[in-house]
Amino acid sequence: MHELGIVYEVIKIVDEFVIANDLTKVDKIILEIGQLSQTIPHFVEACYPAAVSDTPYQETKLEIIVLPARGECQLCHEIFNVVDHRKICPNCQGEDFSLISGREFNIKEVVAY
Amino acid sequence: MEIYKVLEIKKSVYENNDREADLLRQELKKEQTFLLNLMSSPGSGKTTTLLRTIEALKDELRIAILEADIDSDVDAHAVAKTGTRVIQLHTGGMCHLDAGMTRQGLEGIGTDQTDLVVLENVGNLVCPAEFDTGASKNAMILSVPEGDDKPLKYPLMFSLVDVLLINKIDVKEHFDFDLAVLRERVKKLNPNLVVIPISAKTGEGIGEWADWLRGAVKSWNQPE
Numbered sequence: 001m002h003e004l005g006i007v008y009e010v011i012k013i014v015d016e017f018v019i020a021n022d023l024t025k026v027d028k029i030i031l032e033i034g035q036l037s038q039t040i041p042h043f044v045e046a047c048y049p050a051a052v053s054d055t056p057y058q059e060t061k062l063e064i065i066v067l068p069a070r071g072e073c074q075l076c077h078e079i080f081n082v083v084d085h086r087k088i089c090p091n092c093q094g095e096d097f098s099l100i101s102g103r104e105f106n107i108k109e110v111v112a113y
Numbered sequence: 114m115e116i117y118k119v120l121e122i123k124k125s126v127y128e129n130n131d132r133e134a135d136l137l138r139q140e141l142k143k144e145q146t147f148l149l150n151l152m153s154s155p156g157s158g159k160t161t162t163l164l165r166t167i168e169a170l171k172d173e174l175r176i177a178i179l180e181a182d183i184d185s186d187v188d189a190h191a192v193a194k195t196g197t198r199v200i201q202l203h204t205g206g207m208c209h210l211d212a213g214m215t216r217q218g219l220e221g222i223g224t225d226q227t228d229l230v231v232l233e234n235v236g237n238l239v240c241p242a243e244f245d246t247g248a249s250k251n252a253m254i255l256s257v258p259e260g261d262d263k264p265l266k267y268p269l270m271f272s273l274v275d276v277l278l279i280n281k282i283d284v285k286e287h288f289d290f291d292l293a294v295l296r297e298r299v300k301k302l303n304p305n306l307v308v309i310p311i312s313a314k315t316g317e318g319i320g321e322w323a324d325w326l327r328g329a330v331k332s333w334n335q336p337e
Binding site: 004005009012013014023031106107108109 | 126127207208209
């Protein structure tokens with residue numbers, strides 16, 4: 001499964017952060033996933049328990065914030081949601097847009113002590 | 114009572130891998146070793162194409178092959194028969210190779226005295242696209258039976274490769290595969306993409322492909 005490898009990568013980065021900042025326990029990991037990222041939040045949630053099982057993060061919760069896919073129309077500069085409007089500018093019906101956000105896959109923050 | 118605090122990381126999940134990949138690329142450039150990352154779906158003829166490529170270039174380039182598979186070493190055996198150095202990497206269930214795994218493979222096979230390393234990535238059009246392996250160039254094989262609509266379904270893969278081989282072109286007449294439509298579709302995603310129709314079976318187009326690869330290796334070894 002595609003998402004599993006990515007969740008391992010998340011755990012690796014969090015682990016480095018925990019060591020670098022002398023943290024003892026992570027209560028929650030908060031991810032930001034763009035609407036156009038190739039990663040599906042639902043599947044990330046589904047495989048997360050398997051990825052953290054038997055690790056120090058077994059009890060750590062996971063929260064996912066979905067970032068909208070926003071594009072700017074090249075013709076009239078309207079900013080619109082690319083997914084909701086099926087890549088067509090709702091203002092001028094132009095089909096040329098540049099993507100502002102939506103491909104992200106970030107670890108936003110952790111709640112820890 | 115335990116006091117939790119919120120600590121901002123704000124880091125892309127791909128950042129570590131991207132950094133490792135860049136480092137690997139720089140090292141390979143210094144060693145004058147060209148790494149080609151070859152990606153495709155299962156059954157597109159990757160191994161057969163690879164065998165043809167070895168045949169076309171083995172007299173002028175010192176070639177080594179990294180075979181990545183979730184399990185098995187069927188492909189490595191086929192390549193080893195040609196006398197080419199090959200190493201099998203098992204990804205252990207993972208659907209892609211990252212820069213760290215690629216580095217391990219390169220260290221295993223040894224890159225000094227090697228001009229061209231071809232990394233046969235896991236057969237899959239989604240995950241390998243997201244992880245930079247540190248390759249000098251990225252190539253993809255799309256075979257005719259898969260259909261000309263694949264750029265619509267896997268846009269990321271098509272937008273980041275440097276060269277696209279259309280394999281099994283000899284059976285095009287039997288499928289609803291429109292090469293012109295395909296070219297149009299990939300051009301929208303990646304205007305600079307080089308498209309080369311080939312048949313690994315009959316040898317059609319292999320000359321053009323070998324020329325492209327020869328040229329890419331040559332420019333890789335030019336000082337910047």
